[in-house]
Amino acid sequence: MxxxxxxxxxxxxxxxxxxxxxxxxxxxxxxxxxxxxxxxxxxxxxxxxxxxxxxxxxxxxxxxxxxxxxxxxxxxxxxxxxxxxxxxxxxxxxxxxxxxxxxxxxxGWAAGPGDDWHFTDSLAGAAALLPGLGERVFLTTGRMGLHHFAHLTEPWFLVRSVDAPGPPAPPRLEVLLARGPFTLDDERQLLARHRIDVLVTKDSGGCATAPKLTAAREAGIPVVVVRRPPxxxxxxxxxxxxxxxxxxxxxxx
CATH class of the missing domain: 3.40.50.720 (NAD(P)-binding Rossmann-like Domain)
Structure with a gap:
């Protein structure tokens, strides 16, 4: 049987x-x-x-x-x-x-030759680092944490997310609604088109969102990286x- x-x-x-x-x-x-x-x-x-x-x-x-x-x-x-x-x-x-x-x-991701990464433990820490790093910010930390950056009135922010973020948010903000994954050419063009001079990201890891890090390295753009929580x-x-x-x-x- x-x-x-x-x-x-x-x-x-x-x-x-x-x-x-x-x-x-x-x-x-x-x-x-x-x-x-x-x-x-x-x-x-x-x-x-x-x-x-x-x-x-x-x-x-x-x-x-x-x-x-x-x-x-x-x-x-x-x-x-x-x-x-x-x-x-x-x-x-x-x-x-x-x-x-x-x-x-x-x-998680690891910095390589040519990377200019600045580590912090929180979104609030990332916001504190920005004034000394750039004026046109590509913020890729998700739409739920924008309130940590809402007090920053001078930098211009580009936020990319699947759904539109709600308030509070930085006053100088442009929202790009898009769903990844994004290619390296996509990220190169985005950084150039919006004249981005600093990238903010979480250490999400994986390949799907890593091309933005390569594009930032190629462009000589500093990257603020929020470390993973315990x-x-x-x-x-x-x-x-x-x-x-x-x-x-x-x-x-």
């Missing part, structure tokens, strides 16, 4: 990143059932395959309750590297519900979708 198929593993992916979507694609086939959770901050997100849910859980207790109610066997935190609160909520919820947790975190201790990590899939295969419930 043929062997009985093994139990289907129900993986909850805390998503919103390219890696989360690619993991859902990689796990489409049995023995996996995938549900991807999205925070709902983007108006028209690109949905991954499998099931999706949109919105918060109500903290770690709410997430643990949802895990138990929906028979989740594995939890993968594939949120943005700067989604600090969600990562700590995931660690607490996994402990409460007794399921394995993996953090899928893309590697992450929960003791959580298993994978740096790629392939490594995450291997981890799932070797961590049965």
């Amino acid at each position: 043929p062997a009985e198929p093994g139990p289907v593993r129900h993986v909850l992916v805390l998503g919103g990143t390219t890696e989360a979507r690619r993991l859902a694609e990689a796990l489409e086939a049995a023995p996996y059932r995938v549900t991807t959770s999205l925070a709902g901050r983007v108006g028209a997100p690109v949905l991954p395959p499998g099931e999706t849910r949109i919105g918060g859980f109500g903290g770690p207790d709410g997430l643990a309750a949802w895990i138990r109610a929906h028979g989740i066997s594995h939890l993968v935190d594939a949120t943005h590297p700067f989604a600090e609160r969600m990562s700590f909520n995931a660690a607490r919820a996994a402990a409460l519900s007794g399921i394995p947790l993996l953090a899928l975190r893309r590697p 992450v929960p201790a003791g959580v298993a990590e994978a740096a790629s979708v392939e490594a995450a899939r291997d981890w799932l295969a070797t961590h049965p419930t």
